[in-house]
Amino acid sequence: MTALAPHPDRLLPADPATRDVARRLYAEVADAPIYSPHGHVPADMLLDDEPFGDPAQLLITPDHYVTRLLHAVGVPLGRLGVVRRDGDGAGGTAAASGSGSAEPAVSGREIWRTLCENWDVFLGTPVRYWFESEFSEVFGLTDAPSPQTADALYDQLTDALARPEFRPRALFERFRIAVLATTDDPADDLAAHLELRDDPSFDGRVLPTFRADRYMHPLEPTWRGKLDELSAAANIDCGTYAGLLDALRSRRAYFKAAGGTATDTGVIDAGSEPLHTADAERIHREALVGTISQADADAYRRNMLYRLAEMSADDGLVMQLHAGVIRNHHRPTFDAFGPDTGHDLPAVGGYTVPLTPILRDFGVDPTFRIVLFTVDETLFSREIAPLAGFYPSVFAGAPWWFLDSPAGIARYRSAVTDSAGFVKTSGFIDDTRAFCSIPARHDMSRRLDAGHLASLVATHQLSEDDALGVARRLVADVPIGTFRL
Template sequence: MTSSIATDPNRLLPAETGTRTIARNLLALVEDLPIISPHGHVDAAMLADNTPFPDPATLLISPDHYVTRLLHANGVPLEQLRVGGTTEVSPREVWRHFCRAWKDFDGTASGYWLRSEFVNVFGLDDAKISEETADSTYDAIASRLADPDFRPRQVFSDFNIEVLATTDDPLDDLSAHALLAADDTFTGRVLPTFRPDAYIKFDAAGFAERVQKLIDSAGDGKSGYAGYIRAMENRRRYFVEHGAVSADHGSKTAQTLKLDEAAARELFDKGMSGSATVEEADAFEAHMMYEMARMSVVDGLVMTMHPGVFRNHHPGTFERFGGDSGHDIPFATTYTEALRPLLADFGTAEGFHFVPFTIDETVFSREIAPLAGFYPSVYIGAPWWFLDAPDAMLRFRSAVTETAGFSRSSGFIDDTRAFCSIPARHDASRRIEASFLARLVAERRITEDRAAEIIVDIVDAAPRRAFKL
């Protein structure tokens, strides 16, 4: 272990000493609580099979578009980072590219997480990461990864993870989840999440073939739109039976639309034939968001929505490297009018939980907090993607609390594929919550006793409440 700032007990806490003391007292109440991760993208098979982690670059750099996008912006071609499965260079050379650019990550959220991983998980001295030490740091991490005690299941336990949700295709047989659930030696909960985007978006590659397979396998003999809806309902039920608590939707916008069956069937048929316009595709997706809410009222799955991202912004990069290669860009999104059809019918439905997320900070106080401040179904999604950074998390808490208080939020969402970053991300969130509450205590807006109750609720009870855990 080093004397890195990644081990400083005061990291991310207020600079003013009196407020910092309050924050440290609050943090002490939650920093050792188990991790509840109700939305993320870790592969359940990795835990089920307990396969050794890959090399340092394949684990920490190539699949992490937080990292590769900044390296690319500063001149490193994506093929030099093995993005999208490219193999032009060795993993060691990828690591060298990263080490040359390590200082470029100062001040970024990914830099904070990586620093914590390097120091607290792999025992590196982050101050010595450089082009000159690239090979030695690569070897040090590789040695740790080769340790038989550093396997996914042991790391899951070491990280103090209690609940970890994955993201799964509607036709996944969920065998990895079944294996974990039946294994008495594995004490955590790994929950599948129903993610039907590729079966709803007409422009998804292979849409018609995929949807037909869904209908054939789960449509109870029905065809067309009727078989499609029945198959969605059946597969959601299958997920519930295998432990799922939520369904996730990466919709283009927050728009919802209630269509009659004839109009929905007409759009569906156009989507299946490839003749739908962009406007028709958007209308069908908006209608299916309404339908997903209707299904959640019936089967109990929490509905989460992650809109407002222009996926695959650069055509040439998408053609060569595929999705999740670093060029997904946020755009302005509105919620109040867009969600009205859904909330008009289901916003007060008993047992319905709806968690809208955003990457548009302007809507936290203007739209999302007021919606959550009235509708019992609405829980405020935590700062997500480009906003899960220290200052943005503070802005989020300031923006929503005055309208909706502390009880209407989802708890922290790490939303990550980078398994080894999970504790660093949750630690950052807990420190930010302690900092925000400490300021309210110092300003005599709440008592320290009440702040102590609130921080435990935010960290532990809120995700359990919002995601029915």
Template sequence: MTLHLDPDRLFPADPATRDIARGLYAAVSQLPIISPHGHVDPGLLVHDTPFVNPAELFIRYDHYVSRLMHAAGVSLDELGIPQKGGDAAVTAPREVWRTFCEHWYLYAGTASGYWLQNTFAHLFGIDEQPGAENADRLYDRIQAALETEAFRPRALSDRFGIEVLATTDDPMDDLAEHERLALDPAFTGRVLPTFRPDSYLNPAAAGWEHNVARLAEWSGSAVSSYRGYIDALAARRGHFIEHGAVSADHGVLQPLAVDLDESEASALFERALGGTASAEENQIFAGHMLLEMARMSVDDGLVMTVHAGVVRNHHTPTFTRFGTDTGHDIPTTTHFVDPLRPLLEKYGDRPDFHLVLFAVDETVYSREIAPLAGFYPSVYIGAPWWFLDAPDAVQRFRAATTETAGFYRSSGFIDDTRAFLSIPARHDMSRRLDAAFLARLVREGRVALATAERIAVDLVDTMPRKVFKL
């Protein structure tokens, strides 16, 4: 079967509306990519090392891809995913690729299938659907391309038109690789670190005590000093800002902000370090620290993003054998209004405080997030994320949020990916879908065409620059 990319993909079926969408898309299709939140390893661009093979590139690190094959009965061992410690034998890359091609039919209609088709066609010139009969031929074609200079990471970054790329980094990272990129005259893009302190804020997180000790050792304070702990976190944020960071990201199961005075917080901190805090007390302390992070964002200007509502590592046997990010993170119901009220009472109307809320619970878009963004100057609506970063879900997102908060309380698109080669396909998908949504509003007489043209550009360029202070 042929692999053909319809030039009108994702546009409305109605010819007149489709024609409007074409024009709106044409105005934004070639604009630079601004990616203010993602998970690409900066070392990829520092070292400019060639990608190893098709299996490593498209399957090994992409749990969007591996999870569907696992659901169909393919073990993670068969997909070349090493067990913890790397002791188990890893399936040969060509065999992994053959397994993927044999299961290509699973991805029809999925976001992963859409991105992969775009990548195969645009980057590798592939014009046939993967399958068992052509797996080796496609493997060889991709492998040959990966061995050329044109497919080195830096060359691809230039080809993709990536102007800004944010990474996600541990608070104690020295950010040396970011500094090397910033000082390299041969590299023209901006690669920005992002402060990600989850395992330093929540006593229930694995390694929290160790991370607190690392902070204390770095700052020269006593491990048991709550004030030293707070000052060290603020100083590490300053280190990130010196290296170009514009945001701090917080991944939480459920949003919660708790306002404690320093003596209360210090007492909880000491109990948590001593292992005597209850689960409820750990949760309260983590909620207090989320509020503290908001206070620090008011002070230092880092944009605060909150990604909520995913139960991580849902399948314990898989986590035990293969570790994190192996496909079994599952969305759950989320609430923002009451849990974040203490934070918003204090900082919600601060003009330079930016709080971007992300969810994978679609019910909160119209019920909670859009109304919050429609009142509080600080609150912006994060782009559809993870399980919702898909064509139909993006259209539902626009319908759920626009009537309450409009277009200008949203963050602009965010690809949130480790899969470097999928970045242009993801951004192109977003641009097409926004063009389609705006075209319908124009066709229905709800928005003037000139207004829609301005909005289309602003969603791609103006809003991410404004929201993330670029």
């Protein structure tokens, strides 16, 4: 039976002298509060503060970092508890994975056993690192997952989750989370955020983030329905392009009043050429009657990206931009299970040319701020860092998704620092629905930054005092300042 005992020096440099410096730097920030300005944990989880139920539904099923790798080795998503939305059986991925028939619903214990049977699939991945830290440090497990330990570990987790100290608010406090941002549709009433804000028994800050992607794509079958929802929420008719813009402005003000400091936008490319109002109105009308072309839909989306930047220059909400992702790459899986099921994939990206209209008009505006994220890491040194190294408004977003691994974070620091330094970065972004993994993800970043700074001290590029100052700023001043927290 293998013990679960994460090494105290994990991710720190191998060279003894450099490692000693890294240990001192890490010790300064290891217990610092967590600022999480971009994530997907639902606010009502903290409002309701109900005990977590089944361990698999907490740790496995909602985390597409986990489910995608298991799916990659042949485990149907239905066997991991992912619920079908097409009505084809209670679970399983028959249509999506070619298994021939729908899988029956599975228990949490069975899902957990599947993870334990495939534990080695995660060797060398950040998921394995997060899980080992989480299991050991949050839940106190001492045996590594395996087919032999699966049932005993499941029982230990079930027992732990039934205790008061493992309820959401207790963990929020234990994790030292100072700020947790969520991701929210503009039509959301933000009721949970408002109740949490006004709850005297809750000391944390849970901030909404305005995400308007679904209103940018008039060819999507859900677009007209989303306009209706937004019209109702804003009490503004979105049957015209001008009405849509007015409704978005109104909801942004609502989000800001509820504590929001940022928006988030995910697009296939960062094109941002504005349209004349008459052209945008024409495309909007054609979209409503179903006669819009692909070219006009692309022009509309790029215009909307510009208009969202224009709104940020007006109201000061920090604009986060995630470009270059092909969403829902495997259509059968999307049809069966919906979005966020592990098959959003990287595309070759670019920012310098596509963002020219936005940066031309708002790049030096003191109110405007944009944080650029990528899953094409060639952009870090080629485009994002040089842009952040000139434009006051541009910040280099942390490695995200496929890149938020130890190696990816190390490459990011080397690629960005030469052009943009440390202060024009975003701070670590955990980007997660997996609440219990938040401290493990931030700890990983803190260890890697300590190692990077220690290497600069060892090569006499920084004094240790300067490195200590940077380490502290990266976990507090940088995210606080970048996201106007």
